[in-house]
Amino acid sequence: MSEYLLQMTGIDKSFGGVHALDHVNFAIKPGKVMCLAGENGCGKSTLVKIISGVYTRDSGEVMFEGRAIEKITPADATRMGIQVIYQDLSIFPNLTVMENLAINSEITANRKIVNRKRWEQTAREALSKIGYEIDLHKKMGELSVADKQLVAICRALLFNAKLIIMDEPTTALTKKEVDALFKTVRQLRDSGIAIMFISHKTEEIFEISDDVCIMRNGKNVFLGETATLTKKDFTYYMTGREIEDDYFVPTNISKEPVLKVEHLTWRDKFHDVSFELRKGEILGITGLLGSGRTELALSLFGLGKVHSGTITLNGRPVKISSPIEAQRLRIGYVPEDRLTEGLCLRQPIADNIMLSSLKQLTRALGMIRHQELFEKSNEWVKTFSIATDDAHKHASTLSGGNQQKIVLSKWLNNDLDVLILNGPTVGVDIGAKQDIHALVHDLANKGLAVIIISDDLAEVVVNCNRVIVMKDGGIVGEMTGDRITEENILDIIR
Amino acid sequence: MKSKTFEKHSYTFMLLGLMAVVLLFFTALKGGMMWKGDVWLGIAMQFPEYGVVTLGLMFCFICGKMDMSFMALGNFATIMAVMYMGAHADSPAGGVILVGIAIALGIAVVGGLINGLLVAYLDIPPVMATISMQLVWTGLSVALTNGNTVKGLPSLYTDIGHTYLLGFLPVPLLIFLVIFAVAWWLLQHTVYGEKLYMVGTNIKAAEFSAINTRRMVIGTYILCDVICCIGCLIMISTMASAKADYGTSYVMRCILILVLAGVLPDGGMGRIDNVLIAIVTIQIIATGVNMFPNLNTYYASLIWGALLLVVLVMSTRMSSGGFLRLRAKKAAKA
Structure with missing residues (x-):
């Protein structure tokens, strides 16, 4: 068995005439945080959707836990332990935290009758996995984005997730909330789960990731340990050009x-x-x-x-x-x-x-x-x-x-x-x-x-x-x- | 270049294709009967009244709003007009008719204003607001007339609906063409039309761009209801009377035509030339169905309902490419 949880080689995907992914290689080890970085439209989301079974690749090989994977559907991906937390979080805002947490497992188990005790138990179990506390009976829609995210993570953990993919999770968070999220991410990593973290914020990527995969125009231009990169290299890989901070120097300030x-x-x-x-x-x-x-x-x-x-x-x-x-x-x-x-x-x-x-x-x-x-x-x-x-x-x-x-x-x-x-x-x-x-x-x-x-x-x-x-x-x-x-x-x- | 033109007008071509299919279908079933001069004169005579109404509702749809009250309002307005004209039967007909028309249009302005205020200032969802107003206007009409038809139109007025100008051009068709031209001009060549499409696409972004969106919504409701009222004025001329429930089936028919033409109620979409094609196509279907005297009229309702469903399903599956707005030629070259 290889050391990688998920290994993808030479992935190709075209939409019409557009080559969205061009021989992309990607690999992630269990117990590591891997950042997928790149500017908008570089093919990040296409790659994620291939992993989660939404799109089918044109060519290339995918290995998951050492087994070659042919075609998969989103349901297969979930069963295999791949969970994606999308930006819109896919929650039911009008239901309570408890209901959001329990509903999937209830449906999977094909239960027809509501048993509030069992629901509550499932929900508590989910929250305890990351030691997170919140009022179970609050409506989801009333929570802050940060809390919604944590609930989504808990829900993912209920499925025995081995790989959690987070699609730009920090976009709507304050600095404090980002810190809290990162704490949870590290906790998950230490428990052996692989985390794929999608972002284009340089600081965050350097703070949280062990490995990084940088994409540009549908190709991956860098795949390796974050520690070997400098911020300057990183920006260069992202944009393909050298960028210096250009401080504003006011030259024309009026008196009044x-x-x-x-x-x-x-x-x-x-x-x-x-x-x-x-x-x-x-x-x-x-x-x-x-x-x-x-x-x-x-x-x-x-x-x-x-x-x-x-x-x-x-x-x-x-x-x-x-x-x-x-x-x-x-x-x-x-x-x-x-x-x-x-x-x-x-x-x-x-x-x-x-x-x-x-x-x-x-x-x-x-x-x-x-x-x-x-x-x-x-x-x-x-x-x-x-x-x-x-x-x-x-x-x-x-x-x-x-x-x-x-x-x-x-x-x-x-x-x-x-x-x-x-x-x-x-x-x-x-x-x-x-x-x-x-x-x-x-x-x-x-x-x-x-x-x-x-x-x-x-x-x-x-x-x-x-x-x-x-x-x-x-x-x-x-x-x-x-x-x-x-x-x-x-x-x-x- | 040629293919680009085709792509730009692909939806128009599709509509024309649909019209041809409909014609072929009825020709196959009824043979030459479909191609008699009378049939086509009938078509030209019948579609203007709801054609005009459809053009009014079109403005509402492009603005991203809905109006369910226009027929009830139009009926109330025309009942008031007919009552006035009936009460002054001994005065010179010309003047009485003009005052009557002014009364009807004045009521339409008030009705549009109320719709607009409800939607723009009180933030009531357009469907709810206008359904409530529909009930109000219908209630008023029924209370005034006990649900009976109101007669007493001067014969000069009822003649309008049956007169052929130069022997072949029905006056209602002429009115329709004039309104069509004005609507075309408003959409394609005025700042109002430009704002209408933008407000319909994203009213919030328009507000953030310093556009008076409330005034736009209110103005559009007034315009819509006034044009619809003109349609009702044509209708009472051909019917020679007014009634609380005339043309109530036009509400769904107008929506069907607009959706078929790609003027979706989401707003900001649609071309007026496609609306014209859709109006004529629907009239051909209506005329064709009427050629089967054995067909129970209740089936007609079934046909319209099924057609609306099919069109709705089609339009949600079409790429938005077909529903672009039409651009003035001059601008397209720039």
């Missing part, structure tokens, strides 16, 4: 503040928030989920409430009652959730870019200037090198980074004084992230006032000349220049 916020309060969301913002500055606002950072941004964009306090813009007190008013006051907002708040995915790229500037395209009788719509949006496609050959194609055809460029150009096509970016690079791969950062630096130095709201501390440190830290709805710290480091921010947040 363009935006002044005083004692702003939205009851139960944030309170007594005051700050100033000058032209040419990039101000970072950071804090954990629920610290009030997003709500503050919404209030500045007319989608939140203001119970007390004042907002002064260019020296004049203003009331921002709607996004339409915000736009008139030359404030733009790039929302947190690109897919639901930023884009009309089933509409052309061009129309998305011009969505907030339709006034410019109006002529007599409310008619639209189609020609101009395409010319203008094509200019933005060129300026931002948005990866498309035709702006008529739907926004959904683009990757996360390119989609974010659409949302950015939508606002930059307006004449702005203040641009608020909420999580500007969430789900964006390293290459596009650099592009967006460079662009924002450039805009600031041309006189735009920028606010970046982010919980990606590395992003805040590199891109902001001033940082405000929020906690429980209030400002708990402010730092400038060299004082901005991840350690200093973490000291305040925790």
Whole structure:
């Protein structure tokens, strides 16, 4: 029997004409944490789906516990001990923790009658496997993402999982929750379970993994021990290019503040928030989920409430009652959730870019200037090198980074004084992230006032000349220049 | 290049193909009877009234909303109009007719406004809000008329429904064509049309892009109900009366046509040219079914229901490629 739990060699998979996986090799040992890393669209999820039996490979060999595996279905994979915890967690939000934990084994055992005692027993057994405690009778939908994840892990363990695959589990977690998750992962690893951890966050991968498999464009470019890699190598393998951190150096800060916020309060969301913002500055606002950072941004964009306090813009007190008013006051907002708040995915790229500037395209009788719509949006496609050959194609055809460029150009096509970016690079791969950062630096130095709201501390440190830290709805710290480091921010947040 | 054009219009070609199949089917069963001039004049006479209604509902669908109240509202509006016209039978017909039409359209505006306010400001799910309004309007109509037909239309008005302009062009068809042209213009050439597709695709993203989405929803409901009311005004002309439950089967028929045309109620989808093809196809089916006098009329309902199911199943399986919006030619070149 080989030392590997799962060994895959020369895996090929094509969809139509697209070669999604090109002779990929992959192997994982029991009792190890293996990270599968790569930018969006590199073939990570295809590989996972082949392992879990959702897709069938075109060619290549798969060995599981030393036996060659031919075709498998998802049910086979579960029986063999392969469990996938997807990003959406596949839970029933309207059922309780207990019911979620017990339902699968009840169904597998083909039981028809509900026995609450047995259900509770199954659920307790599941939780005890990782020594995790939670109210069994809470509705799943009321739990935080982190708790849902732990419940999902417990459920996986009920199936005597030998290999647990976690698909970007840390995306929606705070730092503290990530630490807790990693503790559990290590615990599982020490009990002999193999963990496959999918991520594109460099820090996390170095913290948690024993081995790493890096993929790029459907090929694996690195497979080996994490310890043998430097972060620089890692970035190079991920992107295929050398990337240096490019710190923001403000060169053009105005004397007078363009935006002044005083004692702003939205009851139960944030309170007594005051700050100033000058032209040419990039101000970072950071804090954990629920610290009030997003709500503050919404209030500045007319989608939140203001119970007390004042907002002064260019020296004049203003009331921002709607996004339409915000736009008139030359404030733009790039929302947190690109897919639901930023884009009309089933509409052309061009129309998305011009969505907030339709006034410019109006002529007599409310008619639209189609020609101009395409010319203008094509200019933005060129300026931002948005990866498309035709702006008529739907926004959904683009990757996360390119989609974010659409949302950015939508606002930059307006004449702005203040641009608020909420999580500007969430789900964006390293290459596009650099592009967006460079662009924002450039805009600031041309006189735009920028606010970046982010919980990606590395992003805040590199891109902001001033940082405000929020906690429980209030400002708990402010730092400038060299004082901005991840350690200093973490000291305040925790 | 040619294949690209084909791909772009593939769904339109499919609809035309369906129309041809339907024609062949009835020709095979009934032979030359399908191709008599009368039959086609009948088709041209019959489809405009619900064709117009369908065009109204189309705006609602593209906006991602639903309206179940339009026929009940249209019936109430036309009952009020007929009552007014009947009460002023001794005044000059022209003026009375104009005032009557104004009353009906005014009520439609109010009805659309209420729908819009319920959906946009009170956040009531569109189906629930408009079903409630359907009951309200039907209730009002029945209370006013005891469920009886209301007569008393000036003969000048009832003639509209039966007049052929230049001997071959039915006036209802002409009205349909005018409304079709206006709807086409609104969708393809105005900022309103542009916003409508975007709001229908993702209303939240539109709101975050500084578009007044509430005004869009309310305006669209008003537009929808006014156009539907015009359809009802044609209907009372051919019926020479108004009634609380005229055309209630049109609600499902309009939905069937729109889904068949690829204007799905999810919003942001669909082309008006496909809607025209679907309207005509459905009328051909209706006319064809009527050629079998032995067929119990209750079977017709069965046929429509089955057809709606088939179309729904088909449309959920089709790739979204067929349901793209139509682009102005000029823009496509850019």
